[in-house]
Amino acid sequence: MKYFDYAATTPPFEEVITTVAEIMRRHYGNPSSMHRYGEDADKLLKRSREVCAAALGVYPSEIVFTSGATESNNLAIKGVALQYQTRGKHIVTVSTEHPSVYEACRQLTNLGFEVTFLPVDAEGHVSAEQVCAAVRKDTILVSIMHVNNETGRVQPVHDIGAALKKQFPRILFHIDGVQGFGKLPVDIRGWRADLYSLSAHKLRGPKGAGLLFVREGVEIFPLHSGGSQEQGFRAGTENVPLLVGMSKAVRLAGERQAETARRMTEWRERVVAEVQTIPQLRLNSGEEAPHIVHFSYPGMKAEVLLHTLEQLGVAVSTKSACSSKLAEPSRVLQAMGRNEAEASGGIRISFGDEHTEQDIDELILALQQAVAKLESLERWKR
Numbered sequence: 578m579k580y581f582d583y584a585a586t587t588p589p590f591e592e593v594i595t596t597v598a599e600i601m602r603r604h605y606g607n608p609s610s611m612h613r614y615g616e617d618a619d620k621l622l623k624r625s626r627e628v629c630a631a632a633l634g635v636y637p638s639e640i641v642f643t644s645g646a647t648e649s650n651n652l653a654i655k656g657v658a659l660q661y662q663t664r665g666k667h668i669v670t671v672s673t674e675h676p677s678v679y680e681a682c683r684q685l686t687n688l689g690f691e692v693t694f695l696p697v698d699a700e701g702h703v704s705a706e707q708v709c710a711a712v713r714k715d716t717i718l719v720s721i722m723h724v725n726n727e728t729g730r731v732q733p734v735h736d737i738g739a740a741l742k743k744q745f746p747r748i749l750f751h752i753d754g755v756q757g758f759g760k761l762p763v764d765i766r767g768w769r770a771d772l773y774s775l776s777a778h779k780l781r782g783p784k785g786a787g788l789l790f791v792r793e794g795v796e797i798f799p800l801h802s803g804g805s806q807e808q809g810f811r812a813g814t815e816n817v818p819l820l821v822g823m824s825k826a827v828r829l830a831g832e833r834q835a836e837t838a839r840r841m842t843e844w845r846e847r848v849v850a851e852v853q854t855i856p857q858l859r860l861n862s863g864e865e866a867p868h869i870v871h872f873s874y875p876g877m878k879a880e881v882l883l884h885t886l887e888q889l890g891v892a893v894s895t896k897s898a899c900s901s902k903l904a905e906p907s908r909v910l911q912a913m914g915r916n917e918a919e920a921s922g923g924i925r926i927s928f929g930d931e932h933t934e935q936d937i938d939e940l941i942l943a944l945q946q947a948v949a950k951l952e953s954l955e956r957w958k959r
Contacts, residue, residue, distance in 0.1 A: 584927035600818035625824035645787035646776035656797030665715025701730035723757035729869030738769035759830030782826030841867035
């Protein structure tokens, strides 16, 4: 079976697996403890923070460790909303955001906040002009994802950050960077971001670890009550083995980004070209993020094509892993103007740095065979 669902999760680097096991075995002290075991664990934590900060081009003191992207996004959005609610209670985001942003914003509306969910065009893009036009006197936060987790669309975060900060310097800017880091160049300072979310398991690190960049000077209301870990922003004993493993994955993914992007871009172009030759399929992604190809088979339920591909030895996804077991059509595709048949028949193929040209050959062959098989079944039914 060939695995093409790297946007959902990735196999950890062997170095990461070895490191996590070694830390669990030898350095189990609580980093908040004052004895030698605690001091050893705390040194590892500090080193991990330095490694992650160096990879992102920020200060170690601006890194807050979390359990993953969902927590990072919730901490950024709810933490800012609760901390700065005396300034205003309006948030701007996009209708195609990941559920951890979209639902966090919806939840805040129950607490008296107002959220503007910006529409996207047929390609899934939102512009800096749209973002700035949606800003009100009481806007406190703009949250935009770098790369869409379903379609791979890349939002113009540089343009958005520049325009936003030029016109509204007090409004905080959060970027969900989960699908971008390791595939595209990242420039947190240049993008004028105040907050930036990452998840370890999307870049070949362990599950259960993530981070939130919080720019120096920005305050967020802690969502966990307890100790003073993570500068008071995130109480709870840090998971040292996973965080050390994450720092290794972040370093490796950052160092390999250019070469990874080059190889993935070639594979994506091959698969996109193939999809465009199959009349039953409609492409939903373009030449942007190098690791995702998304298309629809209108009128065919996505899970039918997914299981047919699985029988042919290829594992793909229908949409976001967090939403893939829901029966509803894709919210992201509907926001892009796709009809219900198209939004119910979406398939996401996502690459990893371990793939080979032979893997892509097998993927394309399986796709051709799956569509031919389903088409013949449809003709027989008619």
